[in-house]
Amino acid sequence: MATVKKFINNDRDIVGEMLEGFVAAFPNHVEKIDDYDVIVRKDKKTEGVGLVIGNGAGHEPAVIGWVGDGMLDANAVGGIFAAPGPDTIYQAVKHSDSGNGVILLISNHAGDVINSEMALEMLIEDGIQAEGIILYDDIASAPKEFSEDRRGALGTLFNYKITGAYAEKESDIHKVCEMAKKVRNHAASLSVALLPGTSPVTGEKMFELPENEIEIGMGVHGEAAVGRMKLKSADEIVEIMYERLIQDMGLKSGDQIIPIVNGCGSTTMMELMIVYRKLQMLIQENGMTAHKPLVGEFVTTQEMAGLSIALLKADDEMIKLWDESCKVPYFPAL
């Protein structure tokens, strides 16, 4: 194994120490529950429906950064790039029940699905009302006719915000489930990688790419993907990604779009803004409107260089919920 050139202590302590630091840094927003790697919002809901997700660590601020009032009630955290076990997810869901049930969002990756389904079985056995909703949005990972095979990626952030805002006041779990599905079904994302990140536990680069090539469709764990090509200008790359996205989503003139441009870890804000400039130009050229975008680092893969673009075709209800204020550590004021 290679030397790990990162600010860590012992590789077995990475997740625990990160969570300790996170809770210490945001004492007004979040807490950690005893004995489990579960981050919960500080002020527990008294109405509405619980909203929870589990995920592997190493992608911060996803997803711990969006726990708090107006977004997620809890996040069950696993190992580095590994979904948490069913016990951890169980605790996160149980803690988040205010009496109206809890929705467990599941980002579509094998580990997340298996552990979440086991947790749901345990919860239902124990009489806790819990519903699982699988989220998927990465259009590179499966064709549109098999969209439920697509993996969960940047587009899941739309759900944390919009369904999170909705679940804050709506106490009918079925209505909240419908909202989660609606958001999921109107979101899509695509990513492009330039350089790999390094695993904090093995010290190894997470994939290989020839010096002057890029890869479109790279997964958030640096899974090698479908299409490689020579490095192009920012505008050309954005055009390719945008075309793929609007075709897949069937977008047309008059549609309201919420765009997210996400840096994967070492892509600079400078580059992200150059990318967003072009993305907004394309949206407007096609007669669509871009509503309150997010541009920054949201779902990272260590110091991977690359970016992802997620688009949501939003109706007025989704726009209103997107705009509502929230109190979480890492969602910007819009």
Added chain:
Amino acid sequence: MGRKVDMKALLLDVCQVFQDNRDYLCKMDSFTGDGDHGISMDRGFRAVQEELATLEVSDWQYVKRTGRVLTSTIGGAIGPLMGMIFTEASKVFEAKDAIDTEAVYLAADKALSSIKRLGRVKEGDKTMVDALSPAVQALKDACDRGTEMEEALDMAVEAARQGLERTKDMVAVKGRAKFLGERSKGYQDAGATSMCLLLEAIRDHVKKQKG
């Protein structure tokens, strides 16, 4: 027929094997996955080792506890699937004083069914199933022929090894490797490698206990 197997000693040997193979399993995972499979297995089996060290229960309960610890500490897809092997095996061993070829076959067969159901995988998907499934078939054949447990385990290990070899020609359709498509060909599956190591460790220990 059959004999008592000291499950605690057997499981502690298995724990050691996964600690010894940490780097090797990471390497096997690095071609098509994110290269941390060995670390995940090491984390799980270290936790099992700690748990068992102070535990004094009946043989099947060690097996059950191992399943529970692996499920909660490994994480990812592999955690619950690896845990399932021991959880299912413990159900078979619970009713038995002695372990024989049939008990081993039933345990492995139940584990296989559960892994396929929970992981939604089948033979040929380039997963741990491709090592376990031929091993189960070998155990069934051994059972039908009345083969002794030690020899049956030899046959299971050999079948699993051949199954592992065949994963090199398979295209991954599950886990992170699936996004590689055809590019996942040429590499043996990391989960199937672990499955072989597990079966070998069990075989070696059972032979050692017989002396």
